[in-house]
Amino acid sequence: MNNKLLFIANWKSNKNTAETLLWFEEFEKLRSKVNLDNKEIIIAPSYLSIPASYTYIQEHKLPINLAVQDISMFDTGAYTGEVAASQALEYAKFAIIGHSERRKNQHESDDDIALKTAMAKDKGLKTIVCVQNEETPIPQEGTDIVAYEPVFAIGTGNPDTPENITSVFTYIHEKNPDLTLLYGGSVAPDTITNFKNIPLLSGFLIGSASLEAESFIQLLLQC
Numbered sequence: 001m002n003n004k005l006l007f008i009a010n011w012k013s014n015k016n017t018a019e020t021l022l023w024f025e026e027f028e029k030l031r032s033k034v035n036l037d038n039k040e041i042i043i044a045p046s047y048l049s050i051p052a053s054y055t056y057i058q059e060h061k062l063p064i065n066l067a068v069q070d071i072s073m074f075d076t077g078a079y080t081g082e083v084a085a086s087q088a089l090e091y092a093k094f095a096i097i098g099h100s101e102r103r104k105n106q107h108e109s110d111d112d113i114a115l116k117t118a119m120a121k122d123k124g125l126k127t128i129v130c131v132q133n134e135e136t137p138i139p140q141e142g143t144d145i146v147a148y149e150p151v152f153a154i155g156t157g158n159p160d161t162p163e164n165i166t167s168v169f170t171y172i173h174e175k176n177p178d179l180t181l182l183y184g185g186s187v188a189p190d191t192i193t194n195f196k197n198i199p200l201l202s203g204f205l206i207g208s209a210s211l212e213a214e215s216f217i218q219l220l221l222q223c
């Protein structure tokens with residue numbers, strides 16, 4: 001990809017559209033504090049807030065790209081409730097695939113995730129595949145970015161150790177030398193400096209600490 005550190009904010013089922021736009025307004029007020037030249041910011045709001053986010057980002061020329069939090073394994077057609085990759089591509093450049101919350105709550109299998117990844121990539125989205133540990137299969141077709149997110153670290157305030165992250169990254173990198181590697185799980189303003197020097201690390205997938213623009217800016221300020 002490039003040498004910029006990636007900051008991917010996963011907002012999950014938080015924020016309606018008005019709240020989403022307020023975040024962008026707040027970000028706009030604070031952005032001059034941060035050197036953004038070496039950083040790439042990607043926000044994954046709820047599907048319903050994506051078009052309004054896209055318009056706001058374009059009109060205000062914010063240095064932000066959008067991601068979807070999930071994507072259909074199917075092409076366009078008779079798939080009620082699904083959003084196809086080619087539809088998402090109207091607004092988003094990235095797709096988060098296989099988050100552990102979807103594996104648990106929607107019972108997504110490794111095979112589902114492989115289909116979604118191949119489809120998303122084929123339609124032109126950059127794919128961010130979430131893995132829980134070094135045993136989680138990484139789709140060989142279509143994966144661009146891997147986010148290592150151990151379940152015990154998600155939303156708990158209990159991140160993994162830099163040593164363990166390094167060993168998981170090393171293992172993944174040996175088998176998949178071309179993939180961009182991210183860490184996610186309780187990345188917060190008071191923990192981010194522990195991770196930023198991990199070899200092979202290209203950025204972060206951030207949940208809770210990205211929900212307030214002020215806290216997100218704090219993360220950026222420390223990298």
Ligand code: PGA
Pocket residue numbers: 010149153154155156157184185186187205206207208209
């Ligand atoms: P967290 O969530 O930062 O709140 O731990 C990370 C994620 O689920 O992507």
